[in-house]
Amino acid sequence: MTTVLILYAALSIAAAICASWLFRRVLVRFSPGNLSEEFATAPLSACFGMLVILIYVLVAALAPLLAPYEPDHIVGGEFLPWSTMHLLGTDNLGRDMLSRLVYGARNTVSIAFLSTAIAFIAGTSLGLLAATVGGWLDQALSRFIDVIITIPGLVFSLLLLTVFGTSISILILVIAVIDSSRVFRLARAVAIDVVAMDYIEAARLRGETLWRLITREILPNATAPLVAEFGLRFCFVFLAISALSFLGVGIQPPTADWGSMVRENAALITFGDITPLLPAGCIAVLTVAVNFVVDWMLHRASGLKE
Structure with missing residues (x-):
């Protein structure tokens, strides 16, 4: 179990580093002159932070399109497990967790x-x-x-x-x-x-x-x-x-x-x-x-x- 967790953590860190590097390249490519120079020297940690903030903003703005259900509607039984119908299961009242997570943003x-x-x-x-x-x-x-x-x-x-x-x-x-x-x-x-x-x-x-x-x-x-x-x-x-x-x-x-x-x-x-x-x-x-x-x-x- 410990080995699996370490493997997942290593893969997550590697994916975050790759995503941050790619995001920095995009910023450098499409930003105007002065900003492009600033982004070119930005550390990967800052690029990761900007990427995460951008994702949160997009999720918050597009919540009605991304959420499969209304956040306050009861759509199943209480505490249903993860499934194709409810990707993150349901909460204590039977509301879809993924929908509430998206609207929570x-x-x-x-x-x-x-x-x-x-x-x-x-x-x-x-x-x-x-x-x-x-x-x-x-x-x-x-x-x-x-x-x-x-x-x-x-x-x-x-x-x-x-x-x-x-x-x-x-x-x-x-x-x-x-x-x-x-x-x-x-x-x-x-x-x-x-x-x-x-x-x-x-x-x-x-x-x-x-x-x-x-x-x-x-x-x-x-x-x-x-x-x-x-x-x-x-x-x-x-x-x-x-x-x-x-x-x-x-x-x-x-x-x-x-x-x-x-x-x-x-x-x-x-x-x-x-x-x-x-x-x-x-x-x-x-x-x-x-x-x-x-x-x-x-x-x-x-x-x-x-």
């Missing part, structure tokens, strides 16, 4: 991306504003953010969702508010270093407005670490939503979601069935893929060479 990833985008816009805006204006505004925002950060994120999320409800809109806002505090601290720290530069003082003396000072002078020079932070924040938000769904307060049934799918079918693990591990594997693979891409972007932003 659309629901989980889109909600995580929207939450991350809102958190990033709010946290970056407030962080840059606090660093640029300074004074009492900086102190007030910083102390307020310190209070939020002292509360563990998962516990705070559970508290807010229990009070305000577990609808998707509330879930997105709660996750966005909590994660915006982390984005605020990074944006403020980066912006403070930029604000101390001479060209910022020159822009102030020219009479530049606060809006132009932030958008034209500070933001372009803080883009690299913020873009990298967006990728990391997406991973954290993605895992947080999956954890909340696993605990029963995240995305609510019958909406397909990978976190809740693990919880609903966890009983199969005691019988040696790996079906509950499939949504967990989807979560893990996407997290690893995003981190590979973020590592490459940080490497590029640092100016280091191989």
Whole structure:
């Protein structure tokens, strides 16, 4: 059994390396000049991450075409094994696992991306504003953010969702508010270093407005670490939503979601069935893929060479 697992792992790694190499060749071939040069020097790990992200996006976008059944329809008995009718079997209610896995990509990833985008816009805006204006505004925002950060994120999320409800809109806002505090601290720290530069003082003396000072002078020079932070924040938000769904307060049934799918079918693990591990594997693979891409972007932003 151990030998078979090692063989499967070796074949999977070899297939991932080959797919990443081919994907890099495609990117180099069809990308414009500057991007083509960047992709040509990209490590295979980053190419693997981009390929996985692209596959997830396509699966989420084409879910109605790829799923053989509706995700919330009962199409068979409970916990049916893998077969030609149901390639990944059925869940605890008799719903097709493959269909729910495909639709779970659309629901989980889109909600995580929207939450991350809102958190990033709010946290970056407030962080840059606090660093640029300074004074009492900086102190007030910083102390307020310190209070939020002292509360563990998962516990705070559970508290807010229990009070305000577990609808998707509330879930997105709660996750966005909590994660915006982390984005605020990074944006403020980066912006403070930029604000101390001479060209910022020159822009102030020219009479530049606060809006132009932030958008034209500070933001372009803080883009690299913020873009990298967006990728990391997406991973954290993605895992947080999956954890909340696993605990029963995240995305609510019958909406397909990978976190809740693990919880609903966890009983199969005691019988040696790996079906509950499939949504967990989807979560893990996407997290690893995003981190590979973020590592490459940080490497590029640092100016280091191989």
